[in-house]
Amino acid sequence: MxxxxxxxxxxxxxxxxxxxxxxxxxxxxxxxxxxxxxxxxxxxxxxxxxxxxxxxxxxxxxxxxxRMPALPGSAGHPVNHICLALPSEAFDALRARLAEHAVPMTDIGHDSFGARGKAPRTFYFSDPDGNVVEARHYD
The missing domain is CATH 3.30.720.120 (Signal recognition particle alu RNA binding heterodimer, srp9/1)
Structure with missing residues (x-):
């Protein structure tokens, strides 16, 4: 590697x-x-x-x-999502906080591949501007 x-x-x-x-x-x-x-x-x-x-x-x-002439038309250029890896406890706490703030999120997915192999649990949510964030944890 x-x-x-x-x-x-x-x-x-x-x-x-x-x-x-x-x-x-x-x-x-x-x-x-x-x-x-x-x-x-x-x-x-x-x-x-x-x-x-x-x-x-x-x-x-x-x-x-x-004001960014080097990147014409870049405002709102689509990024599919960003992914944040958290410890298991922080993953659970994030889901609880998002629910508390009534932020819609997906169900938990399992065994999704990422930078450190397969993550046992993962889910997605959007920020108020529609940027999609995936949260996951690894064992």
């Missing part, structure tokens, strides 16, 4: 309201908002949320698209 030194640094999600999106990810996944005050003050173009020590999700407003 080849071992790569690349790591996932960030994923940019298109959202209607970055502050609201940051709130959603903080409430449901417990992700720490970054640069939210600076975004609200108009000092930076978008906030982010921290997924782990080395990966963040940038929450880019659709209004940013015209």
């Amino acid at each position: 080849t071992h790569h030194t690349a790591r996932l640094d960030h994923v940019v999600l298109w959202v209607a309201d970055p502050a609201a999106a940051a709130g959603f990810y903080e409430r449901t996944l417990g992700l720490e908002p970054l640069r939210l005050a600076e975004f609200t003050a108009g000092e930076v173009a978008f906030p982010s949320v921290r997924l782990n020590e080395e990966t963040i999700l940038d929450l880019a407003p659709h209004t940013l698209a015209p």
Whole structure:
């Protein structure tokens, strides 16, 4: 097996309201908002949320698209979904929080293949902007 030194640094999600999106990810996944005050003050173009020590999700407003000439037509470009691997207990806690916030989610699927082999349990939900997130855990 080849071992790569690349790591996932960030994923940019298109959202209607970055502050609201940051709130959603903080409430449901417990992700720490970054640069939210600076975004609200108009000092930076978008906030982010921290997924782990080395990966963040940038929450880019659709209004940013015209200022990204290198990627014409990229606003809303379809990404099928992003997948987050959690410990088993955190997986269960996430389902409970999503239910508490009345966020629709799929039934639990089993033995879905991913970066670390087969995950015994997995499910999908959408954020308020329609970005689809898969949650899974490995043994």
